[in-house]
Amino acid sequence: MEKPFALTVLTPEREFYSGTAESLTVESIDGELCILAGHIPMVAALAVGELKIKQGGKLLRAFHSEGFLEVHADATTVLLQACEWPEEIDLNRAKEAMERAEHRLEQQRNTQAVTRSKIALSRALMRIKVKTTSVN
Template sequence: MKDTLKLSILTPDRVLFSGEIKELMTENELGRISILPNHVAMICSLIPTVTTFIEENSNEKKVFSSSGVLKVKENEIEMLCETAEWPEEIDIERAEASMKKAEEILEKSSGHENKRAELKLRRSMMRILAKH
């Protein structure tokens, strides 16, 4: 049995990470999930969150990952995300301003606008969390 997985975190703009890991923790609509070596094959959608993983050398890394798709098959994980950022890449002032704007929209809106504002709020909150 293999004791690592190959992880690729991809966005339309770049490959954020590609390498061997021991474990991945991220989130879908049902909650937090953990992927270990020899995990059953699966595909699920992702929600904005702080994704963490443990590298082969036992270093823990975290990234902000947006909505996307996670595919696991034969000890390979592909995370296809709209955006993904290392903590040092996150503009905290921009994230805080975006969170404030989303909260203002939520106070005044309903329906489709409300859903978009909720997603914007979650993205902002997860960016702030990833930064700290």
């Protein structure tokens, strides 16, 4: 079995996860990132994606939005604006958000507004994906 390390996942609203993990996978702004025990100290910016924690041989999955990750010798901390377990995701709300974002994207011309709508859309899509593909 892989060596576990201490992991904390925080959002401004709550402590999402606190415990140990054998591996952690998140979506950085440059692509998927996987952390194992003994990783060198690092800080990374995170995009919207899927958070995967392997703990005791089990795989826990969750939705995560933008944030950042800090790896230190003694602890790893993930700070996210939002993080939700599949059972906490409101599918209808995500679908509504998706429709709203798609609608906005059709109308907007301003680059910044388009970027924001794209992020909103990716959040909605990722929530739907995590919710519908979860088995736990």
